[in-house]
Amino acid sequence: MSDNKLIEIQHLRKEYEEVTPLLDVNVTINKGDIIAVIGPSGTGKSTLLRCINLLERPTSGKIIVDGEDITDHKCDINKVRTKLGMVFQSFNLYNHLTVVENCMLAQTTLLKRSRQEAYEKAMELLKSVGMEDFALSYPEQLSGGQKQRVAIARTLSTDPEIILFDEPTSALDPLTVGEVEEIIAKLAGEGCTMMIVTHGIEFARSISNRVFYMDQGGIYEDGPPEQVFDEPEKERTRKFIRRLACLEKKLTEDDGHDLRDEFQDIFGFLSNYKIETKRIVKVCNAYEEFYNLVMRYIVGEDKTVYVSLEYYAKEDKLTLSMAPSSTVEMNEEFYEKLENTLEYKILCNYSLGYKNEEADEGFGRRFTMEL
Amino acid sequence: MKRLLPVIIALCILVASFILLPKSEENKKDSDLLETQLNEYIAKMKENGETDELEKYWVTEYDRGNAEVDKSGITGENGKIIFAAEASFEPACFAGEGGELQGFSIDFIYRFCREYGYEPEIKCYEYTAMNDALSSGKVDIAVGVLEDEERAEEMTFTDNFIKFDIIAVYDSAVSNGFNSLDELNGKKVGIQSGTGYEQYLEVAIPDAEPVFFGDFASIYPALQQGKIDAMLTESVSFGVEKTEMPSFVAIDGSLETMPLRTAVAKTDDGGTFLDNLQNSFSKTFLRESRWQMFVKGVGITLLLTITSAVLGTILGLLIYLWCAHGKKAETKFTNILCWIMNSTPTVVLLMVFYYVIFGSYTISNTVVAIIAFTIHFACIFYDHIISGVKAVGNGQVEAGRAQGFTQDQTFFKIIFPQAAEHFMPQYQGSIVSLIQETSVVGYIAIMDLTKMSDLVRARTYEAFFPLLATALIYFLLIWVLTSIVKFISKKIDKKNRKKEKILKGIKLS
Numbered sequence: 058m059s060d061n062k063l064i065e066i067q068h069l070r071k072e073y074e075e076v077t078p079l080l081d082v083n084v085t086i087n088k089g090d091i092i093a094v095i096g097p098s099g100t101g102k103s104t105l106l107r108c109i110n111l112l113e114r115p116t117s118g119k120i121i122v123d124g125e126d127i128t129d130h131k132c133d134i135n136k137v138r139t140k141l142g143m144v145f146q147s148f149n150l151y152n153h154l155t156v157v158e159n160c161m162l163a164q165t166t167l168l169k170r171s172r173q174e175a176y177e178k179a180m181e182l183l184k185s186v187g188m189e190d191f192a193l194s195y196p197e198q199l200s201g202g203q204k205q206r207v208a209i210a211r212t213l214s215t216d217p218e219i220i221l222f223d224e225p226t227s228a229l230d231p232l233t234v235g236e237v238e239e240i241i242a243k244l245a246g247e248g249c250t251m252m253i254v255t256h257g258i259e260f261a262r263s264i265s266n267r268v269f270y271m272d273q274g275g276i277y278e279d280g281p282p283e284q285v286f287d288e289p290e291k292e293r294t295r296k297f298i299r300r301l302a303c304l305e306k307k308l309t310e311d312d313g314h315d316l317r318d319e320f321q322d323i324f325g326f327l328s329n330y331k332i333e334t335k336r337i338v339k340v341c342n343a344y345e346e347f348y349n350l351v352m353r354y355i356v357g358e359d360k361t362v363y364v365s366l367e368y369y370a371k372e373d374k375l376t377l378s379m380a381p382s383s384t385v386e387m388n389e390e391f392y393e394k395l396e397n398t399l400e401y402k403i404l405c406n407y408s409l410g411y412k413n414e415e416a417d418e419g420f421g422r423r424f425t426m427e428l
Numbered sequence: 429m430k431r432l433l434p435v436i437i438a439l440c441i442l443v444a445s446f447i448l449l450p451k452s453e454e455n456k457k458d459s460d461l462l463e464t465q466l467n468e469y470i471a472k473m474k475e476n477g478e479t480d481e482l483e484k485y486w487v488t489e490y491d492r493g494n495a496e497v498d499k500s501g502i503t504g505e506n507g508k509i510i511f512a513a514e515a516s517f518e519p520a521c522f523a524g525e526g527g528e529l530q531g532f533s534i535d536f537i538y539r540f541c542r543e544y545g546y547e548p549e550i551k552c553y554e555y556t557a558m559n560d561a562l563s564s565g566k567v568d569i570a571v572g573v574l575e576d577e578e579r580a581e582e583m584t585f586t587d588n589f590i591k592f593d594i595i596a597v598y599d600s601a602v603s604n605g606f607n608s609l610d611e612l613n614g615k616k617v618g619i620q621s622g623t624g625y626e627q628y629l630e631v632a633i634p635d636a637e638p639v640f641f642g643d644f645a646s647i648y649p650a651l652q653q654g655k656i657d658a659m660l661t662e663s664v665s666f667g668v669e670k671t672e673m674p675s676f677v678a679i680d681g682s683l684e685t686m687p688l689r690t691a692v693a694k695t696d697d698g699g700t701f702l703d704n705l706q707n708s709f710s711k712t713f714l715r716e717s718r719w720q721m722f723v724k725g726v727g728i729t730l731l732l733t734i735t736s737a738v739l740g741t742i743l744g745l746l747i748y749l750w751c752a753h754g755k756k757a758e759t760k761f762t763n764i765l766c767w768i769m770n771s772t773p774t775v776v777l778l779m780v781f782y783y784v785i786f787g788s789y790t791i792s793n794t795v796v797a798i799i800a801f802t803i804h805f806a807c808i809f810y811d812h813i814i815s816g817v818k819a820v821g822n823g824q825v826e827a828g829r830a831q832g833f834t835q836d837q838t839f840f841k842i843i844f845p846q847a848a849e850h851f852m853p854q855y856q857g858s859i860v861s862l863i864q865e866t867s868v869v870g871y872i873a874i875m876d877l878t879k880m881s882d883l884v885r886a887r888t889y890e891a892f893f894p895l896l897a898t899a900l901i902y903f904l905l906i907w908v909l910t911s912i913v914k915f916i917s918k919k920i921d922k923k924n925r926k927k928e929k930i931l932k933g934i935k936l937s
């Protein structure tokens with residue numbers, strides 16, 4: 058096991074003037090680890106990655122890479138960095154160089170490879186990310202997904218021992234997320250050691266063999282994906298996972314009628330879980346009917362309704378609930394009237410089940426349907 | 429062809445302005461009458477001793493601070509006459525108490541106007557500009573000018589109303605002194621450009637080296653700091669200078685006795701436009717091989733501009749790297765330096781370098797100017813780099829550093845080429861400004877294009893032609909320099925490379 062040690066982090070602390078995102082991080086990363094780093098924003102995920110290659114200098118603590126303490130001022134960090142690849146959210150390709158030169162620069166300058174050797178390596182990598190046809194293009198001519206694929210090839214060009222991905226797909230439009238995730242998954246399959254900060258739970262689950270849930274100034278929960286995603290041991294992790302699997306919105310009449318934005322969000326949210334399009338369309342239709350029903354018969358003066366859409370991956374269960382602010386008295390008579398409306402009848406066609414329960418503070422009831 | 433368009437336009441402007449610029453006809457009608465009256469009056473003054481009175485009052489027994497022109501008795505019944513007098517030349521013409529003009533030239537003007545019933549309006553010009561004012565018809569009479577052949581083509585001189593000697597002066601505080609003018613051979617002698625005294629220096633002291641200054645105020649400190657060994661001045665004004673600078677001593681003897689005259693514009697000889705143009709051209713460029721002066725001037729201007737631009741660029745880059753490697757203090761220091769350099773007018777900056785910073789060193793003036801302009805340009809270039817780097821963004825730096833490039837490698841291989849793309853247009857503008865700014869080096873006695881054209885103007889008494897020719901030459905220089913910068917920016921823009929260049933040295937399988 059100890060032979061396998063790649064990075065050892067001891068008592069890592071990083072303070073900024075106003076916040077201290079990392080209090081005391083102690084963790085060992087082994088060769089072959091594919092670590093998904095998840096957690097609410099602002100919990101130091103990026104900071105952790107950037108400390109590992111010293112883009113941020115830790116306030117205290119040690120980071121030992123391949124037996125060498127890189128926080129030691131005598132350490133030649135530039136040499137170590139060639140072993141620590143990094144892929145950024147915003148690609149950061151060298152804009153003045155062609156795609157192939159982006160993949161050659163570090164090889165010829167830092168690893169002293171010949172131009173020929175560097176070129177061949179670059180082309181091979183570009184082929185593996187499907188970008189060989191763009192070798193002589195400039196970054197500005199590429200789409201986001203293409204840029205990120207080149208950025209991955211560039212990172213691989215120095216044969217790093219670990220790749221640090223910081224939200225590699227967050228800046229991409231939803232349709233091109235897949236092409237980049239595919240490449241990362243392929244790398245994972247080849248046994249490449251990597252740490253990847255991501256919000257794509259399903260993606261993280263599918264490629265990782267270890268998950269860091271970051272919160273409270275450090276790695277709050279560290280375990281295999283089955284544990285962290287499905288049976289988190291700790292309270293905060295559970296809450297986060299639940300929230301992640303949930304699309305929550307507050308709608309008012311002003312937003313109403315034109316539900317296109319809502320549909321887009323629903324689409325984005327559900328496609329994370331690889332749910333087929335037909336089912337998503339059905340959810341959207343149900344959503345619209347549900348919304349109309351609530352708005353017409355239930356909602357109160359301020360026309361406000363809290364909507365939440367949740368997905369339970371384990372049981373493949375989808376629930377949609379709406380909690381309208383309401384002043385009507387919800388007695389038998391009211392429900393009878395409700396059940397006779399056209400909207401309600403249509404809704405029944407979509408629904409697998411129906412629940413009516415006490416809602417959170419301030420709101421009368423929450424209506425939930427299973428889809 | 430398209431690239432020549434600006435040159436053609438400039439030429440058209442030159443020709444058009446030569447045709448269109450007004451040579452006021454109205455004033456010329458009077459000039460014969462004025463000439464007669466002036467000669468008549470000067471003869472009368474000599475006869476009745478008024479000339480001697482004038483000299484005694486303003487020169488030999490000059491009561492500084494109390495002497496005053498009698499300005500009473502002006503009727504103006506015969507109209508108004510505009511006079512040109514040399515500005516700030518005590519005791520000829522200067523602003524006395526309450527800004528009132530005083531001096532023997534002014535005294536002469538009032539005496540003349542009182543006699544003939546004119547009302548005087550007096551305009552003060554630099555000595556070199558008086559010729560232009562007269563020949564362009566801006567004034568009717570110039571008072572206190574020296575006669576010479578070339579000037580006589582432009583204006584008609586009357587008899588002299590006062591005489592003075594050209595003398596040489598040294599500063600006994602920094603020099604052991606000279607017993608005779610001959611001892612000045614091989615020494616540096618300061619001259620105010622435009623006075624034409626270099627001719628007399630050449631005759632009287634053939635091996636002395638003339639050093640030209642824009643005005644007397646610049647010659648005095650040069651003499652006091654030992655940058656020059658002596659200066660030429662006039663006997664009439666030395667008394668005043670002596671009260672301000674008591675250590676100045678006049679060397680015995682006179683280089684030349686000068687009759688100070690008045691002049692009116694010459695009656696138009698009716699030459700055609702083309703004749704005039706040809707005449708102006710030949711006077712400005714051909715006579716006395718004056719084109720050589722222009723060539724030398726262009727050489728100096730280019731030397732100053734190119735050397736300062738190249739050295740300034742390198743220095744600016746070094747300053748940037750020094751700041752990038754240093755802590756906040758270095759950046760702060762540089763910012764303050766840049767702020768000072770950029771907010772000081774170039775002339776002032778140059779004078780500070782010449783008289784203050786290098787005041788006590790004997791370095792060639794050209795080197796001082798290059799140093800000043802280099803630092804000035806370095807500050808400008810530093811700002812260009814800063815704004816360029818900002819435009820490139822921190823993401824590029826992080827990408828480079830994360831791959832393992834050192835700070836310098838990241839800067840030179842990744843950041844700078846991209847920053848250059850951003851700042852190149854500004855850089856080109858700064859080169860244009862630089863070449864324009866070098867035109868002030870005449871202030872510290874460097875003979876650049878502007879200074880040479882001043883000297884030619886002072887010798888030919890031509891107002892427009894040398895000026896417009898100089899403007900055209902500057903235009904061409906700027907055009908050439910910007911073309912070079914454009915060429916370079918195209919060369920360094922990596923996006924302009926051909927495929928073969930990108931893949932140089934790579935065998936494609």
Ligand SMILES: Nc1ncnc2c1ncn2[C@@H]1O[C@H](COP(=O)(O)OP(=O)(O)O)[C@@H](O)[C@H]1O
Nearest residue numbers: 073074076078097098099100101102103104105
């Ligand atoms: N350079 C910085 N200076 C000051 N504060 C920073 C800096 N970088 C990050 N932070 C702060 O540190 C905290 C953690 O940031 P980050 O690691 O980017 O979070 P995450 O990637 O998990 O969203 C945030 O509160 C952020 O505001």
Ligand SMILES: [Mg+2]
Nearest residue numbers: 102103104224
């Ligand atoms: Mg982040």
